[in-house]
Amino acid sequence: MSRDQPMRRRMTTIQDIAAELGLSAMTVSRALNGHPDVKDETRARVEERARELNYRPNRFARGLVSRQSKLIGVVIPEISHTFFSEITGGIQEAIEPDGYTLILCNSAGSPERERREVDMLVGGRVDGLIAASTFPQDDPELYAGLAEEGVPFVLIDRYFPALESARVHGDDDATIRLCVEHLANLGHRDIGFIRGPDVSTSSLRLAGFRESLRALGLRENPDWIVPGGFTVDAGREAGLQLLQRPSRPTAICAVNDPCALGLAQSARRLGLKVPQDLSITGVGKIEPDYLPEQYLTTTEWSRAEIGATAGRTLLAMIGGGSPADLPDVMLSPKLVIGRSTGPPPSR
Amino acid sequence: MSRDQPMRRRMTTIQDIAAELGLSAMTVSRALNGHPDVKDETRARVEERARELNYRPNRFARGLVSRQSKLIGVVIPEISHTFFSEITGGIQEAIEPDGYTLILCNSAGSPERERREVDMLVGGRVDGLIAASTFPQDDPELYAGLAEEGVPFVLIDRYFPALESARVHGDDDATIRLCVEHLANLGHRDIGFIRGPDVSTSSLRLAGFRESLRALGLRENPDWIVPGGFTVDAGREAGLQLLQRPSRPTAICAVNDPCALGLAQSARRLGLKVPQDLSITGVGKIEPDYLPEQYLTTTEWSRAEIGATAGRTLLAMIGGGSPADLPDVMLSPKLVIGRSTGPPPSR
DNA sequence: CTGAAAGCGCTTACAG
DNA sequence: CTGAAAGCGCTTACAG
Numbered sequence: 001m002s003r004d005q006p007m008r009r010r011m012t013t014i015q016d017i018a019a020e021l022g023l024s025a026m027t028v029s030r031a032l033n034g035h036p037d038v039k040d041e042t043r044a045r046v047e048e049r050a051r052e053l054n055y056r057p058n059r060f061a062r063g064l065v066s067r068q069s070k071l072i073g074v075v076i077p078e079i080s081h082t083f084f085s086e087i088t089g090g091i092q093e094a095i096e097p098d099g100y101t102l103i104l105c106n107s108a109g110s111p112e113r114e115r116r117e118v119d120m121l122v123g124g125r126v127d128g129l130i131a132a133s134t135f136p137q138d139d140p141e142l143y144a145g146l147a148e149e150g151v152p153f154v155l156i157d158r159y160f161p162a163l164e165s166a167r168v169h170g171d172d173d174a175t176i177r178l179c180v181e182h183l184a185n186l187g188h189r190d191i192g193f194i195r196g197p198d199v200s201t202s203s204l205r206l207a208g209f210r211e212s213l214r215a216l217g218l219r220e221n222p223d224w225i226v227p228g229g230f231t232v233d234a235g236r237e238a239g240l241q242l243l244q245r246p247s248r249p250t251a252i253c254a255v256n257d258p259c260a261l262g263l264a265q266s267a268r269r270l271g272l273k274v275p276q277d278l279s280i281t282g283v284g285k286i287e288p289d290y291l292p293e294q295y296l297t298t299t300e301w302s303r304a305e306i307g308a309t310a311g312r313t314l315l316a317m318i319g320g321g322s323p324a325d326l327p328d329v330m331l332s333p334k335l336v337i338g339r340s341t342g343p344p345p346s347r
Numbered sequence: 348m349s350r351d352q353p354m355r356r357r358m359t360t361i362q363d364i365a366a367e368l369g370l371s372a373m374t375v376s377r378a379l380n381g382h383p384d385v386k387d388e389t390r391a392r393v394e395e396r397a398r399e400l401n402y403r404p405n406r407f408a409r410g411l412v413s414r415q416s417k418l419i420g421v422v423i424p425e426i427s428h429t430f431f432s433e434i435t436g437g438i439q440e441a442i443e444p445d446g447y448t449l450i451l452c453n454s455a456g457s458p459e460r461e462r463r464e465v466d467m468l469v470g471g472r473v474d475g476l477i478a479a480s481t482f483p484q485d486d487p488e489l490y491a492g493l494a495e496e497g498v499p500f501v502l503i504d505r506y507f508p509a510l511e512s513a514r515v516h517g518d519d520d521a522t523i524r525l526c527v528e529h530l531a532n533l534g535h536r537d538i539g540f541i542r543g544p545d546v547s548t549s550s551l552r553l554a555g556f557r558e559s560l561r562a563l564g565l566r567e568n569p570d571w572i573v574p575g576g577f578t579v580d581a582g583r584e585a586g587l588q589l590l591q592r593p594s595r596p597t598a599i600c601a602v603n604d605p606c607a608l609g610l611a612q613s614a615r616r617l618g619l620k621v622p623q624d625l626s627i628t629g630v631g632k633i634e635p636d637y638l639p640e641q642y643l644t645t646t647e648w649s650r651a652e653i654g655a656t657a658g659r660t661l662l663a664m665i666g667g668g669s670p671a672d673l674p675d676v677m678l679s680p681k682l683v684i685g686r687s688t689g690p691p692p693s694r
Numbered sequence: 695c696t697g698a699a700a701g702c703g704c705t706t707a708c709a710g
Numbered sequence: 711c712t713g714a715a716a717g718c719g720c721t722t723a724c725a726g
Contacts, residue, residue: 011496013718013719013720014719014720015719015720023696023697024696024697024698025697025719025720025721026696026697026698026721027695027696027697029720029721030695030696030721033721037695037696038695038696039695039696042695042696054492054496056466056469056470057470057719057720058411058470058472058718058719058720059407059470059471059472060406060407060408060410060411060416060472060718060719060720061407061411061702061718061719061720061721062719062720062721063407063702063720064405064407064408064411064701064702064703064704064718064719064720064721065701065702065719065720065721065722066702066720066721066722067702069407071450079426079432079435079436079439080429080432080433080435080436082427082429082635085426085427085432086427088426088427088451089426089427089453092426092453101450101452101467101468101471102450102451102452103418103448103449103450103451104435104449104450104451105448105449106436106439119403120448121448122403123403123404123405123406124406124448125405125406125407145401149358149401232637258637261637261638261639262637264639265639268639286635286637287635287638288429288633288634288635290579290605290608290609290633291608291634291638291642292608292611292612292615292642293642295638295639295640360702360703360704361703361704362703362704370712370713371712371713371714372703372704372705372713373705373712373713373714374711374712374713376704376705377705377711377712380705384711384712385711385712386711386712389711389712404703404704405702405703405704407702407703407704408702408703408704408705408718409703409704409705410704410718411702411703411704411705411717411718411719411720412703412704412705412706412717412718413704413705413706413718414718
């Protein structure tokens with residue numbers, strides 16, 4: 001009798017092995033899990049039969065009773081950006097040796113989607129969570145809720161100022177200072193800024209920008225600080241707007257690399273040469289190392305290290321870290337000089 | 348009394364809600380799952396209480412009885428290559444609307460690791476698998492085993508000629524033909540090839556290369572077909588070897604983009620200008636679209652579409668597709684012209 | 695060294 | 711429309 005159910009052969013269970021060998025399920029379980037109190041001969045028989053029957057422990061049954069899944073949830077805004085995919089690689093390296101597996105979710109920059117994914121992950125009983133949140137920095141509610149539920153999590157790249165939590169992120173203040181100093185050294189005095197969305201990385205970079213200008217004795221022109229975003233599209237829009245003003249800066253710092261690349265597109269469209277007419281800097285070095293030339297002048301810090309640190313931190317928390325000392329790890333950036341910056345045009 | 352166990356608060360269960368409301372677990376389950384036979388008022392009460400208690404269904408319990416996890420396993424050789432991360436994005440788009448979640452594994456090009464990951468995924472009771480396998484093309488054993496166990500899977504990018512399976516991949520024959528014809532049109536007659544590892548994509552591209560030469564009436568020089576690999580390092584090695592021979596070609600087709608970029612590095616190190624002294628082509632367009640200029644002449648086909656097609660195909664198989672008609676989807680490539688190709692040097 | 699009992703949190707039949 | 715029973719495949723105490 002055929003059913004229209006998906007036909008998936010029933011998999012071997014511990015009971016099957018036990019029955020075949022005339023043992024109890026308990027003994028088979030012990031033998032398979034390396035429990036010491038099992039006769040060597042018994043263990044050998046069990047292991048052999050398990051291999052023959054292609055036995056694989058059922059994670060659901062195991063998870064149901066052990067209350068741990070050995071699963072780590074990761075939520076990032078964009079998987080196809082090397083920035084985040086390399087972080088993901090670092091996480092994986094860190095958690096794999098301990099038998100953990102990664103479940104990856106892509107929020108695509110949408111808080112709604114991020115909330116659904118986090119709910120799904122926690123409902124799926126991941127043992128912990130690593131997230132680069134897309135929620136505005138003054139809206140930590142989702143993660144505050146997790147903290148309350150006792151779900152271990154680590155925030156990467158961005159964080160919520162008002163929420164105590166484990167964090168691993170780049171030094172946003174230092175990163176933008178490197179850019180401004182580089183431009184000042186080239187002779188620029190009129191520097192603009194394209195802002196990002198309302199997450200910590202954005203606002204810290206803007207604050208760093210202002211502070212750097214002040215420290216260098218450069219004037220801050222409010223007209224040259226324009227709203228933008230984290231994407232190429234946002235950078236393009238912001239660029240069109242800023243570059244068509246009556247007066248424009250000779251250099252612009254963008255809040256991140258995609259934004260800077262969008263800005264560069266707009267500059268070209270408006271007939272401006274980069275860097276002859278306009279210098280541009282980004283943040284995050286999204287361009288892959290294997291390319292022969294770096295286009296954008298930008299900053300970078302180790303993404304693999306962000307991932308690895310976040311992974312190790314989370315495992316420590318899962319292992320029973322006290323919530324008293326939530327780690328806050330900040331990585332130092334370095335400047336990467338590309339073709340997008342040069343001396344300002346002579347008047 | 349404190350335990351040194353990881354302290355994770357017990358989560359709300361269906362029983363909790365039932366007890367609070369004086370209902371049976373059964374009714375709560377039905378109310379929450381949109382079963383029709385529940386009084387509206389009851390359903391409302393259940394839903395409200397569930398929300399208040401932050402109830403999340405336990406996937407383990409559900410999976411244990413329903414025998415499906417709503418999890419899809421994906422195994423790729425390298426997450427930080429845009430090629431694979433974009434495929435992953437496409438998969439996600441395809442499976443998410445049906446409530447499936449993606450578990451991502453990175454084999455890092457190691458068959459050992461791939462085997463461990465597949466075992467883990469199947470043991471974790473994923474409902475299906477999508478893989479770009481790193482196993483040699485004449486070693487389909489791992490996937491043959493899955494087929495026997497009745498685990499639905501789709502192979503992407505590469506496949507095993509001897510194994511009947513669902514496949515979604517680029518047209519490797521056409522892709523290399525585009526490269527050779529492009530070079531021939533530029534005037535090249537001496538064209539070399541850097542091979543890849545022993546997977547279908549590699550061998551099909553080599554076969555396509557030979558056929559294209561023949562079709563265009565160009566001579567095949569065995570000295571100019573050298574072993575290489577899929578990585579920048581492999582391309583660099585192969586380049587050093589090939590370019591230092593007494594006679595060398597005026598153009599080289601590499602088996603993929605990373606290999607071509609490694610080759611370009613070697614060419615520069617040996618003092619050869621690209622494309623003036625040597626033209627180079629890749630396959631797969633690994634360079635991101637947002638960059639202002641395309642360096643490598645290469646071919647591409649939609650990765651999002653590979654992912655989406657693989658995802659949809661897998662869902663169909665999970666939904667009970669008959670193993671009689673395993674789909675084999677082939678995507679057509681198009682040529683992307685960059686700065687790495689030009690006319691051959693005049694003697 | 696081995697096993698019988700109970701239970702993890704759900705859902706699938708089966709009754710009412 | 712609602713519920714009592716049984717069971718998914720394991721593991722955690724508890725006995726022997």
